[in-house]
Amino acid sequence: MIVPGQAVRVVVATRPVDFRKGHDGLAAVAQNALGLDPHSGVIVIFRSKRGDRIKILVWDGTGLVLVYKRLEQGKFVWPQVRDGVMRLSRAQCEALFEGLDWRRVHAASRVRRPSAAE
DSSP states (O other), rough: OOOOOOTTTEEEEEOOOOOOOOOOHHHIIIIITTOOOOTOOEEEEOOOOOSSSEEEEESSSSSSSEEEEEEEOOOOOOOOOSSEEEEEEEEHHHHHHHHGGGGGGOOOOOOOGGGGOO
């Protein structure tokens, strides 16, 4: 998968979309139905009705990139179907893409600087 920098916004469209849509169709869904700017660098993850397919749309500065993945066995772990989007961390996005349960990935808590280093 194309891994962006740390400070990128990742969102999941929680309602399944028509997987016949390509770059422009998914960009239109992101803009019109989800209220996102697909050309801002936000990573938008779309799910299929069956839950075993994923499409990821991202603007890389020169064009729209569409990544498609189908799991051979099992299904992706998805949030509950409802309108809108849900935000994921970069680590959760990577877990989702690998077919792992992204809900088990939590951000590391900030570690204080050791007093010996001061």
